[in-house]
Amino acid sequence: MDVKLRLLRFNPESDDKPHFENYEVEADPMDRLLDCLHLVKWQKDSSLALRRSCAHGVCGSDAMVVNGVNALACKVLIKDLEQPIVVEPIRGLPLIRDFIVDMEPFFAGYRAVKPWLIVDESQHEPERERLQSPKERERFDDTTKCILCAACTTSCPIFWSDEEYVGPAAIVNAHRFIFDSRDQGSRERLEILSQRDGVFKCRTAFNCTAACPRGIKVTQAIQEVKRAALFQSF
Amino acid sequence: MAQVHEYDSVIVGAGGAGLRAALEAGKRVKTAVVSKLYPTRSHTGAAQGGMCAALANVEDDSWEWHAFDTVKGSDFLADQDAVDIMCNEAVASVLELERMGLPFNRTPEGKIDQRRFGGHTRDHGEAPVKRACYAADRTGHMILQTLYQQCNKYGVEFYDEFFVLDLLMVDGHCSGIVAYEIATGELHIFHAKAVLFATGGYGKMFKITSNAHTLTGDGPGVVYRKGLPLEDMEFFQFHPTGLYRLGILLSEAARGEGAILRNADGERFMERYAPTIKDLAPRDIVSRAEFFEIKEGRGAGPDKDYLLLDLTDVDPEVVEKKLPDITEFARTYLDVDPLKEGVPIVPTAHYAMGGIPTDVNGQVLANHNGDLVPGFYAAGECACVSVHGANRLGTNSLLDIVVFGRRGGIAMAEYASTHKLLKLPEDTERSVQQWLAAICDGPGEESTYEIRSTLQEEMMDKASVLRTDESLSEALEAIDKLRDRFTRTRVKDTCKIFNTELVEHIELGYLLDMAQALVVSAKARTESRGGHYREDHQMREDDHWLKHSFITKVPEGLPQLAYKDVVMGRYEPVERKY
Ligand SMILES: Cc1cc2nc3c(=O)[nH]c(=O)nc-3n(C[C@H](O)[C@H](O)[C@H](O)COP(=O)(O)OP(=O)(O)OC[C@H]3O[C@@H](n4cnc5c(N)ncnc54)[C@H](O)[C@@H]3O)c2cc1C
Secondary structure: OEEEEEEEEOOOOOOOOOEEEEEEEEOOOOOEHHHHHHHHHHHHOOOOOOOOOOOOOOOOOOEEEEOOEEEEOOOOEHHHOOOOEEEEOOOOOOEEEOOEEOOHHHHHHHHHOOOOOOOOOOOOOOOOOOOOOHHHHHHOOHHHHOOOOOOOHHHOHHHHHOOOOOOHHHHHHHHHHHOOOOOOOHHHHHHHHHOOOOHHHOOOOOHHHHHOOOOOOHHHHHHHHHHHHHHOOO | OOEEEEEEEEEEOOOHHHHHHHHHHHHHOOEEEEEOOOHHHOHHHHOOOOEEOOOOOOOOOOHHHHHHHHHHHOOOOOOHHHHHHHHHHHHHHHHHHHHHOOOOOEOOOOOEOEEEEEEEEEOOOOEEEEEEEOOOOOHHHHHHHHHHHHHHHOOOEEEEOEEEEEEEEEOOEEEEEEEEEOOOOOEEEEEEEEEEEOOOOOHHHOOOEOOOOOOOOHHHHHHHHOOOOEEOOOOEEEEEEEEOOOOOEOOOHHHHOOOEEEOOOOOOOHHHHOOOOHHHOOHHHHHHHHHHHHHOOOOEOOOOOEEEEEOOOOOHHHHHHHOHHHHHHHHHHHOOOOOOOOEEEEEEEEEEOOEEEEOOOOEEEOOOOOOEEEEEEEOHHHEEOOOOOOOOOOOHHHHHHHHHHHHHHHHHHHHHHOOOOOOOOOOOOHHHHHHHHHHOOOOOOOOHHHHHHHHHHHHHHHOOOOEOHHHHHHHHHHHHHHHHHHOOOOOOOOOOOOOHHHHHHHHHHHHHHHHHHHHHHHHHOOOOEOOEOEOOEOOOOHHHHOEEEEEEOOOOOOOEEEEEEOOOOOOOOOOOOO
16 A cells, blocks of 8 residues: 655754655554664665664654554554544654654663662572562562553653653652562652652652553553652652 | 774664673773664563573573473484573573562562473473463563663663674774764774674564564674684574564474464374374474474465465463463454464564574674684574574573673673773774765665565575575575676765665665675575574584574685684584484
């Protein structure tokens, strides 16, 4: 079938501001949007710039705004998209070129919440694995799925207007540790998250949950972190 | 002018192998990790099924049984000293990942849970054993995330989206790398005492593959162009269950949890090919069986060109809980609900057994005599230790990257702390500059897209699961033509910032090199062993061929082959029956 695409293009060396260009490619309804973007790049205009790698929704490279909503280009199929398919870069991060944005502020937010297991290092290291019941493991399962694609954070209206806000993805990654029975760093993390740019900036718009390509209940995770911060219960 | 950075050790690649090495090297000496992708985009994150270690948490097990399975799975081509190290260190490696925070699935008692996987057996082949430690069907994702978390915790320095183009050698010593900063188009020299390559595989040379677009063999490509050898390039693994048309992987864990392969007649055909362990036979055997079923007209679908992975008899709760991702892949990409019907699958190009030859500490071999390259290391899928021989067992790669990433990281740091930085020649980056200028200035009459897709089709048709001298000769001829056409392409995008056309162009060049090395090695090996199956030489021939191939590029004409004996140990080659 013919697929009509309307892509927001921006070349920092020659353009003052982004503009739309139209393209048409021949594709199968079961093809991914990424396949069509590749056809544009490989057959029509080799200068089209995008990030991608795994092409099946696990590496998190190709988050874009597709017909107005955040998605991974490799996880939406042509048959499910209204045409012309309008594709824009994710919002709230500095635009570099075409669909490429500067990811540094996003990763800075991630690193700020100490997303690693914190344990009392003075304690004697156990010789075998630490025990964790299936129920304890289940408690934080949902937030272990995060692939750091930034689809949630860049769908958040608070993040658009306030780049200091750590954003949903950082909170998801904090949640993953706060509710891990083996972790001992929740107090430090919640202290960081209780600060001005932390979790209480969230206004529960739910955009993040809708945007997550891994189906993580992002807003729920944020609410749980808020509660943990308020009541010091985790 | 290129920017110059000085480090004790530089690691290229931020997948599981690179990050594991970085944790060791970073604790000991000044270390940088240089990667063309953000670390968490690496393909380790796509690994699904598990990582094996004889923890014996669920069933009786021993590392020695694991070693036996690995050697037998390798069709006796693995070096048995390296296999012993890997299987012995497996237990500590898994426990260490748990201590770093990796969220493994748990048994009711709270221990790390384990499940079955192809080719892993109890007591030397008696029956399948539960040896794979896992986190649902996202084990690789969890390993990658956990290692990245630890690297952040310890402040490892990263250069993300830096594309490595060249290795710097001074008097036969490795002294650094040249990298292209994708965001700016600038060149950078990383001047170092020791370098470790962990750049992953090169499955993108095949049409149907489970590999990422970015898996193009850059690391082995750089090494090959330097005139250093690559080992066992003829051995490429095809995984039996890739989604039809797409190649996206459905983990062997599905069969580990009880799924069954069926042909068009609904027959469980693996009963005929591997009567004892059936669907859980090693991948080379199952992929071949699938090709034979299709060839003999028992394929499913209107074109009789696929088989079915049947999960309908597996407990739906197990499917949703332990295999959620692959269930979603089938639903998203094929519109098939695995709970209700068979999933169309075909063999998919999956894993490179061959690569940069190393010793058990990750140090790179300069030739088939076993001489070492000072200061140069490799680990992970781009390397060949060799622990996988002619066919890798499922779950042994995640193990490989962690065990040998760690060993390589320690060894390179020891080397770096006892050696001096060697002086680099003037204009170190000149040859790279000239190369890049030439790429952007070619005639531009050929399309890289056509070259890439023709390569992928030719390799799939002529050099994949079933091979003959004739098919390989045709493949070689096709590759020669494509290499020639490639010289008449040009990068048209002139923008310095995120010129991804330039990156893809260079990647295609490496793929063409890898394809040539694979086909030349495969044509020479006139026997069948593991993933290398010759219809015109169907038997394994230990008298002649129990040896590793070393292929080296020469200035003119076809690359040259030499051979190195396999390191034997406890297990003598026997007929491989399952
Ligand atoms: C779908 C799938 C499922 C799998 N499941 C399993 C499993 O269950 N169990 C198992 O044991 N194995 C599994 N494997 C195999 C295993 O995942 C891989 O072999 C392993 O993860 C490779 O790790 P690596 O660190 O060597 O490379 P990768 O993780 O591929 O990382 C390569 C790194 O090199 C960098 N790089 C490459 N080229 C350059 C360059 N020119 N310059 C700079 N950087 C560069 C990239 O940026 C990347 O960071 C699976 C493989 C696939 C494809």
